[in-house]
Amino acid sequence: MVNDDHLAPSLATLKPKRPTFSGNKALEISEPLLFELGRDGVSGVDIEESEAFTPRLGGQERQAALDLPALSEPEAMRHYVRLSQKNYAIDMGIYPLGSCTMKHNPRLNEEMARLPGFADIHPLQPVDTVQGALELIHECGRYLCTLTGMASVAMSPKAGAHGELCGMMSVKAALAARGEDRRTVLVPASAHGTNPATAALLGFKVVTVPAGEDGTVAAEMVREICAKHEGDVAALMLTNPNTCGLFEPQIVAIAEAIHEAGGYFYCDGANLNAILGKVRPGDLGVDAMHINLHKTFSTPHGGGGPGAGPTVLSEALAPFAPLPLIAKTEAGYRLVETAEDCEEKPFGRMTAFHGQMGMFVRAFAWMLSHGADGMRQVAEDAVLNANYVRARLQDLMSLPFPDHPSMHEVLFDESFLEETEVTTLDFAKAMIDEGFHPMTMYFPLVVKGAMLIEPTESESRASLDLFTATLRDLVMAATAGDTSRFVDAPRFAPRRRLDETSAARKPVLRWTPPSGEADAEAAE
Amino acid sequence: MRYLPHTDQDRADMLRVIGVETIDELFRDVPADKLLKEAVDLPRHKSEMEVARLMRRLAAKNRAAGDGPFFLGAGAYHHHVPASVDHIIQRSEYLTSYTPYQPEISQGTLQTLFEFQTQVAELTGTEVANASMYDGSTATAEAVLMACRVTKRSKAVLSGGLHPQYREVVETLANMEDDECISLPPDPKGGEDLLAEISEDVACVVVQSPSFYGQLIDLKPLAVRCREKGVLLISVFTEVVSLGLIEPPGAQGADIVVGEGQSIGNALSFGGPYVGLFATKQKYIRQMPGRLCGETRDREGKRGYVLTLNTREQHIRRDKATSNICTNSGLCALAFTAHMTLLGGDGLRKLALRNHERACRLADALGAISGVEVVNESFFNEFSIRVPGDAAALVEKLADAGIVAGLPVSRLEPDCGLDDLIVVAATETATDDDIAAYASALAAAL
CATH class of the missing domain: 3.40.640.10 (Type I PLP-dependent aspartate aminotransferase-like (Major domain))
Incomplete structure (x- = not known):
């Protein structure tokens, strides 16, 4: 049950390509699939045992094997936390996906959604026992109608x-x-x-x-x-x-x-x-x-x-x-x-x-938190931020529609890359190496190589300044012919570019045991 | 405003960089008479403390499942979810990330989706599963549309044991698509003759097991007849924990298996968000709705994951897409996967057994009351009881006594002559005391 990343290393394998014994690099820790980690007999939950009783399953008892491994709680936490560290997220930086409005997610809201009076109520309870829930839905709807x-x-x-x-x-x-x-x-x-x-x-x-x-x-x-x-x-x-x-x-x-x-x-x-x-x-x-x-x-x-x-x-x-x-x-x-x-x-x-x-x-x-005044400010700041990004980039990147002000997002096309060997996709992947999530690419379809940037109201001026300064540097590198920064990108992400063509041609949509293991199980 | 980083000075400076005097110059494409001069008629912003106070006041008006004896299921189930699950899904990297369209910096989400797909396929006894749907009811409707695409027929037969609201969701979509739906009458005991409905002009038969009323249904004879007639068998479940104990629908010959995954990892939350499970045979994957995560390699040969078979999807195919869906239920799927990982196959079997045992004890306790009849001979963690008189009034009365006694069938199936039925569920959360309290309150109320 080992994959290539986890071959037991020996000293002989400590070549320059593999700079550490474990294959990890400090906080960059590789993590196998749960199916390669789990073992029989391990459990992450304790379930009450029942006294003897006569089942009433009417002959429908499961005959098929249920071959799913478990992890104990410490192993499970580690597995999912390590995996989480391979994701980019709003809480890490600007996430300027146009049309997606990736704004800050206030944590108060998470806490409120977990109040037992909201999280632990059933949709078909007697209506008298869920009046607060109905009131909330009704009020939420009233706010939406007023706003629109x-x-x-x-x-x-x-x-x-x-x-x-x-x-x-x-x-x-x-x-x-x-x-x-x-x-x-x-x-x-x-x-x-x-x-x-x-x-x-x-x-x-x-x-x-x-x-x-x-x-x-x-x-x-x-x-x-x-x-x-x-x-x-x-x-x-x-x-x-x-x-x-x-x-x-x-x-x-x-x-x-x-x-x-x-x-x-x-x-x-x-x-x-x-x-x-x-x-x-x-x-x-x-x-x-x-x-x-x-x-x-x-x-x-x-x-x-x-x-x-x-x-x-x-x-x-x-x-x-x-x-x-x-x-x-x-x-x-x-x-x-x-x-x-x-x-x-x-x-x-x-x-x-x-x-x-x-x-x-x-x-x-x-x-409730924003109120009528705050929500209006949200729209104004979102529009302000998009136009600020536009103002800081429009001399270097190409604006297909310069006649109108942008609203909450600004659209560029790839004509500024025309004389280079860099595509919109390459440009986006280079942004990953710089620590940013790329913008929306190739959408909308009405311009060639669209790059749609939506900063949202959550970004400070400092964040936008670093973002636009980085993009300016990338544009200048592209036009100066420094193509390796683009065609090889991303170089520093948890994975290099992934082969999407072969993934679609021969789809592997679930884990299956390595063939040797399946044979051994069949022989048992 | 605590969520907005700009000071007024920042705003003024930025307007200067943009080259306008006021923010409203940027709104100049809005017809002047349509631009609001002042804020809409809603209260002003509030502090975190004020908001929390208001929300807690609303929450306090609701009776939580954990507040006392609770025996309501009917498509959503009160289970214990391990504390670690919620901590995992609240990791910023999962909570505040988007659909993994940039796979190099989304391997966390993608690998957990791959694990999810594997777990769902294994549980349902099928070859492949997608990365989740909105919920069980919409997954069922999508399964019917898929069956129509695969068979190039347009008639669906719905069992009378299907959850009434699932039936309505399917009927609504079919009606809009000009497909035909034959819905059999409500069938508490599982005695309907579905075999007679399976003919060459039918695209699919939709059967729920355990049924809405709790009855376990043998899918095998249906699967045989469906295969003979070129009909797809769609199997539905609303209680995924049942798969720990009963023969999975895929192994019984179902072509498409759909269901609600809420029970594993997800709170009741008054009906949503939940997680729809969708699984089928490998040969149908190009007709399948929803997102799919697939394994591949990166440039250095390292294993990695990507969203794949996107050519089925709306952002590429537009009006030729297999479905208009463009989200899954990512975070709920992660909760499912994390809880399932803590359970494993063995733990799920134990949990399912405990649920079944609790339900058998409850059936014994309620069935012993004079005038109360347990309707179903076989069931998992839910069954129907017939009571003398109006079940809805009885459930109200028991609620006043602090006991959530189940669902009166007439609430979802009015005018069907089933006014004396209550659908009752018992999960691992039901204690011996809860069961005894229900039985004695019911006896006293009759």
Whole structure:
């Protein structure tokens, strides 16, 4: 059960390539898979023994082996702590992934989510025993509606893409209630990939709206496409601020165009952080918008989830919001879990239970902490930081859309690398060696070799100064022909560049015992 | 404001570097009449202490599972989670990192996902598992969509033992996709004739075992018939601990195994966030939704991990993607993996046995009360009881007496003639005293 990194070393193996006996380098400690560490007979939990009893499994007892190793608690802690040290994280430095809003995750919120009154309550307890939980969800929803200027909110979607699905299902239900089977959904070329995926999943036909030369959508273009598909336009899905980091200047006219065509306006709320407390999407004519609590409202990204995607709805779509519904009444908070129990016309249910309660607690604590004044300051500081990065880099890197100010993120393309042998990918990997997480690369697709930088409001000026100074140095190195800093990067990360092609060609998606071991087991 | 690093001086200096006088010059693309002149109508910012006070006040209005006898399951289970699990998932490097799109500096997250996938595949008796879904209900809906893609058919048959809210989630998505769903009526005892529904025009059959009502279902005859008719068998579980004791669905012939992983590593948390488990056969991986982590090598030949088969996903395929999902439930999956690592196969078997033993004791205690009938002959840690009269009123009455007695079926299945059923669960957290308290309170309430 040893892998290459753990071959028992001998003195003869102490060659220059292997500068230490253990193969480790001080705090850089390699860690095998748990399946290579665990042994039979070890346990990290103690479980009460039972007195004899007659099982009632009806002949369904497990016959198949359950071959999973255990680690004792000290071994398990060490295993997962060592592995954790191979990750970059917000708590270590700037994490400027555009469109992802990697801001600080306040620890108070973690503590609040772990209060037994929130963490240790069951979704199907008698409603009288969870009035505080219902109040919290209701209040969290009220805050979101106030911030966005929208009529109501569906709290249950589990993530941004799920919220999008919720919004577009509401559109579909509203169209059905009108007795119309419209199928065309307009999606700008710069949209997140989830937008067309969501529309297609629901059987809509996606029509791409080309981006204007200045990176924004022209209302006239929307009008033309609507005219071409007259009577069939179901919705427009638009991100605002858009994925080029620009506020859509014609958004009000765009909303009017889609409404005149009989369609609904879905706004992707991924970039809400830029306008929080500054602009209300409801005032712009939006009919539905998902809100990523894990972006704007700081619930932790957790290495890729869990997220939460409450979806705010206009008056027109509100009656179709999915179950469950929470209503404030004189007698307390009422929870509506079945269609039989309400007068609205819910289109159905997105998920079992009531959504990501743990995320509602964190997001609500974040909103209370910031208050109306603090949230407005958040948007202003996020926009300030992005424009500061832009100002410090625009003479060396190429701005595809210089005519508009950036909002919370700034987009560069790779034309400044044209005369070099360095690609956007190489440039990003070189940032890793400098101790930074790279920006979003190759998205949006409307520019070549996109580099989308979103610093968020959490970065101090000093942090931005070091970040931009480093990028300036990298640009100058690239243009001076110092390609080794790029094509060989990362050189100092826990791993060099990984072979993604062979990973996809011959997928290995789980550990299996080395063949010698499997044979030995089979012989037993 | 404690979360914002800039001083007013910083802000002024930075505006000068940018070359504007005021912050609102940067908002000049916003139509002037739409830019708010002042803060929205919500309270001003609060200190950490004030926020904590407010939140604690709300939390105190809820009755926690640990506050007294607690016998509610029905898709979410009250288990003990080792203290070390929460410390592991609160490591900054796991908590505050993003999806591992830069694998060279995300090997921690990636290796734990690889461990997770291996554990889930082994537990469910299947060849491969993905890096997790939102929860069990959405995993079930995604499994149905996948089965439609694989079989190129569009009709799903749902067992009457499926959790009613899982059924609604599947129906909602199928309805929106113009697929057909045949949902059999509620089936507390597991007596329905699913075999009769399996025909050549069906994409998949969805069966939950242990069922929503607690009944254990033998999947093997269903698997045989499904194979004959080219139908995919989707097996669902809401209590993953059951897999420590009962034959895994993959070994019984299920093609896709989905379920809720909350019981291992994750708190009840009023219904979320949870962790959906999704496993299937190697031959279907390119039709599978969700993220996948795969093993590979770096330039120096060192073993490492990456997200792989991304060409199925929405950010590459856009409107041709297999699903619109772009997150997994990363941190909940890590909690699952850490808890599972402490348990191991042996520990899980012991934990499952303890759960089953607690449930058998509870069934004996409740079944001994005159007028109360235990509905299921075989079960794991959950079963249904039939009580005289209105179960919902009885559960309310017991709650007033401090006992969370289970789920009255009528809450999720109104108007089905099941107003006298309660779904009751007992995990390792139920003590002998809890069981005795429930039995005597129930006897007194009847």
